[in-house]
Amino acid sequence: MQATPQRTPDLRRTATSPRRRLRPAVVPMIARIGTALVGGYVLASAGATLIARLLPVDRAEATSWGMILSFLVYAIAVLWSFHEPRVMRVMLGIWGGSVAIGLALALLGVRP
Amino acid sequence: MTAALPLRQSMAWVHGWLGLLAGWLLFAMFLTGTASYFRPEITQWMQPEIRASTVSPAQAAQGAMTYLQRIGAGDDVQWFLYLPDARSAVTRVFEQRSPTSTAPPRPAELTLDPRSGEPVRARETRGGEHFYRFHFQLQLPYPWGRWLAGLCAMVMLSAIVSGVITHKRIFADFFTLRWNKGQRSWLDAHNVSAVLALPYHAMITYTGLITLVAMYMPWPAMVNYKTPLDYGAVAFGIPTERAATGIAAPLLPIEPMIEKAEAVLGAPATRVVVRHPNDRAATVTVYRHASVSINARLPSVTYSGSTGQMLERSGGTGPALMTAGVMLGLHVASYAGTGLRWAYCLLGLTGAAMVGTGLLLWTTKRRRPGAAPFPGLTLVERLNIAVIAGLPFGMAAYLLANRVIPADAAGRADGEVAAMFWAWGAVAVMQLARSPRRAWIEGFAIGAIAFAAIPVINAVTTARGLPASLRGDDPVFAGFDLTMLAIATVLGMAAWRVAHLRPAAPVRRPARGVVHA
Secondary structure, eight states: OOOOTTTSOOHHHHSSSHHHHHHHHHHHHHHHHHIIIIIHHHHHHHHHHHHHHHOSSOHHHHHHHHHHHHHHHHHHHHHHHHHOSOHHHHHIIIIIHHHHHHHHHHHHOSOO | OOSOOOHHHHHHHHHHHHHHHHHHHHHHHHHHHHHHTTHHHHHHHHOTTOOOOOOOHHHHHHHHHHHHHHHHTTTEEEEEEEOOOSSOOSEEEEEEEOTTOOSOOOOSEEEEOTTTOSBOOSOOOOTHHHHHHHHHHTTOOTTHHHHHHHHHHHHHHHHHHHHHHHOSOTTGGGGOOOTTOTHHHHHHHHHHHHHHTHHHHHHHHHHHHHHTHHHHOOHHHHTTSSSHHHHHHHHTTOOOOOOOOSOBOOOOOHHHHHHHHHHHHTSOEEEEEEESTTBTTOEEEEEEOGGGOSOOSOOEEEEETTTOOEEEEOOOOOHHHHHHHHHHHHHHOTTOOHHHHHHHHHHHHHHHHHHHHHHHHHHHHHOOTTSOOOHHHHHHHHHHIIIIIHHHHHHHHHHHHHHHSOTTOTTHHHHHHHHHHHHHHHHHHHGGGSOHHHHHHHHHHHHHHHHHHHHHHHHHHSSOOHHHHHHTTOHHHHHHHHHHHHHHHHHHHHHHHHHTOOOOOOOOSOOTTOOOO
């Protein structure tokens, strides 16, 4: 919820001319939402799988820790996607991070 | 989003929009989920023909086995028995048929009388199971309902985290509730309901995701196991698969096995799984009742069905599996006694209140005095009425239909469910003919009337009405009817309050020291 207008103006008012700024913002906003929603899930999946693969404990335990922590990763990814002002950075961070972890997993292979 | 914003402002923005988009479904999930804490009691109330039994779980299992041997001995590969306890008066049984079975089809799920082992003679109903299923399947086909519920839970989690970041004065707002100040009051109500029960909200959201984690997040299992099922077998302590031998051997009486298992496990049995009945490789797995541990992954003992020997015991689990099991237990509250269960219920209602006030806040904040509401505002306002005032009425209609539809009518269980959605839909549509203010008042009022009608119609159609249940020893029925009257009172007060609300003056200055929300 936003602050009361006097102290911390809400976002629609910060823009000098909200109507004009709206349209060009649509594509970056869709990219941002898509990255948060889908990319966040992919990043959380990759992160959880990496934890499950690398954690030096019993495989059922490692798998469970990965699963338990996955939603935390997802939530942080979603919120950061909306906090970071530069949409390119968001996409690079989330998708790039997913690809990097995915590559690491491909190199590691399944747990022997 | 275009300019760099302080964290609290961007989080406030995310919180507002995430909360709005998932809010209506989350409200419904909170309300029906809260009702699910009393799932067995609701089912008891919806089958007034069945009286609580005093039969032990082992005796109930033996009775059920006698019946299953008669109907399914030839072609069933697995039997699941859910035994009666203090809260549930019947034995529920599921048959898994052999794929090669040629016997005429019959329902896989049966409800048996624990005393006789015969199918119960009671009205067909989904009971409390309907609210429970709805709260994570949303009446959508598998798996879409579960995915949508998961998405809403994820939004909820993000909204909680962003809400906490937004919320600077978390301790002071604990004590801040200013009535009759329009938007400020809704904000306070939202903050009080959120802050008061924050640990509960965070817990119930995260653990809700964990209940279906194997579906939402199977990938960690893929890297460690051949199939996610192998992980499931370890995680849930599923006993080793033993193939049928094809050599017939009579299944030993199950009652002594269960009594032995109860001694080993140190608590009553709650569930029994019989594999390959009447084969030499038959196994009987007995699971411990959930009431003795927060961990909802129940330990078990497995016996040979043909020799009665103990074959295996579910192993001790490590910290991660224990954590997951405790998270599951915290969510479903199967460990909770009556007092704690009521605390859970009230906390669940604060969840619905938090989401509901959040939705109202979205509209009050954007309304400008004297200006016509923009289309989005009208849409949100109408959806708020449809869900916040409409769903309670729908839930009441579900319970009323249970008493109105004749007990022996064909397809009556589906009829009850249909009654809930028709009633809910009727409120959602008919409110459009009224002003928002009238719609709120009348929506709450018919909800109040419907809930007040429940004990009345119960007294008229059964012998277990409130006067009788209060006099006799019938605590579930007495408690149920009194709860319905309490809900009717709350909805009536809501209608009264809206009716007597003076139009709020526009907020000119925030109260001293209050910054955000």
